[in-house]
Structure formats: structure tokens, C-alpha cells
Amino acid sequence: MPELPEVETSRLGITPHLQGQTINAITVRTDKLRWPIPQELQRLVGQRIQSIRRRAKYLLIDTPNGTAIIHLGMSGSLRILDETIPPVKHDHVDLVLDNGKLLRYNDPRKFGAWLYSEVGLQHAVLTKLGPEPLTDVFNAEYLEEKAKNKKVVVKQFIMNNAIVVGVGNIYASESLFMACINPKTPVGALDSSQITRLVIEIKTVLETAIKKGGTTLKDFNQVDGKPGYFAQELHVYGRAGKECLICQSLIQEEKIGQRNTFWCENCQPFDL
């Protein structure tokens, strides 16, 4: 799926089309995605869209009568299309606007979600999330406090949404490479300078990816249908057996916590 940069890219892409528009209809063509699509979503029909926000990898479409909460799962994507364009396979939800356009949600694997919240951020899927990585709340002091005495390996730690949101499998490997930290290091064993470096690199990698329109591996596209261009900047993800772009050592690959993880043994030594 879309990680945080891909979700933010989608938000930036749909916002100018949605803001201020009235929702004429919400068409649902599947019984359920990750969860059943709630009937209450229809309360947004006739409402004017006030704002489009992002929290973690969730998009929030706010109206005076409640908020639609959208998650793209592993394979979801959003497009702005003319309302006359017929749906294709896996087009599960349309948000029909009053300007002849619609927001169309496509998701082959159906791991995504469309939910309804009467009070935006109060929905249960949002209340236990950690800080946003691109805010000042996510800083070295915070992360060091959370990491203290923990044995979990750093790769899994930064992918834990209760610690920090939005760092998915691609950007976890990339951030650790940029910070020269081995993904298997127990997080409590990192020193202050490594924690500081990690925080900086997570922010930098995510911000750079947003500027490039996200990472297109195969099925992510921006709202206008174009791919994201961060894939060209990946240093380790998906590069197992290839030469490190910095030192020419071979990139390693191993499953950590059931997720493929990539690193350079020379640039990211395991030194405990």
C-alpha cells in the first residue's frame, strides 16, 4: 500500500477537486472492504465538503454532518473522474460531486476501508495512534523515552503505529539505511545520537517522497493517474543482491516480523 507519502500525495491531489463541493451521492458497489461499509456514510449526502485532512494513513473528508474516513490498505487508490465514466473492476466506492466529477475508490485486495465518524478524529481507528512523524511532537526526546529498555528491534519499533504513524515497510528500510542503523538492533541499545539521526532521517525520507509524488511499485498512482517518482530514489528496498549505492557492498534481505527488510551490512553494521 500506499505509505504516508502516497496518502499525502492523494490528499494533495484530491483536495482542490473536493473542497467546497457538495456530495450528491455515495455509490457503494461492494458489501465490505476491511470492514463493512457503514450505512451512516449516507449522512454525508447533501453535505458540503469543508476540508480534507490526513491522520496517519487515513484520509478524512469533513462535512457539517460527519466525516468520511478512508484508508487505502495495500492496493487502494483514488481518482478524480468525470461522472459519466463507467466503473471498472474493483471500483468499489464513488463520492459523486455536484460539479459533474466524482471521487472514485479502486482497491483490488479490499484491505482498505471507508468508515463514518460523527466527530472526525474520535473514531476508534484513530484514537490509539502515535504522533505524526512530520510534526515537532515526534522528536528525539520523545523517541528515546519510548525506546528506553525496550528489546524490540528498531525496524519493528518504527513501524509500530502506537510509537509513530506512517512509517511503512519501504520507508522503514530506507530511513534506517539513511541513518546508518542496522534494522535488527534492539531499540533500547541505540544511543542518543543514533536516535536523533533516526528521527531526522524518517522525516527527511518521508518529506522527500512526498515531494516526488510517492513511490510507485506497481499499482499506486497519483490522483491524475501518473506514477510517483520516489521509486527511483530507493537505496535498499527491493535491491537485495545488488550493490549498495554508497559502498558497493551487496544489499541484504531478510524477513523481520514477517516483513521483508533490506539493508547494507557495511553501511549499517550490527555493532553491539
Added chain:
DNA sequence: CTAGAGGCCTGCCCGC
């Protein structure tokens, strides 16, 4: 409490 595995789905790629 935590860690680890299973599960949700479809499409695609690989090897036979």
C-alpha cells in the same frame, strides 16, 4: 504485558 503468527483479498511473477 509482549511477541509471533494468522488472516483478510486479488493479481502477478516465477518455476516446473
Added chain:
DNA sequence: TGCGGGCAGGCCTCTA
């Protein structure tokens, strides 16, 4: 060319 197996950007839930 066809088919089975394994794998994929997420994350919730169950078990030990």
C-alpha cells in the same frame, strides 16, 4: 501455455 506456490506498500486479532 497452464498451473500451483509464494509474494506484495497494512494492520487487526488471536494465541502463547
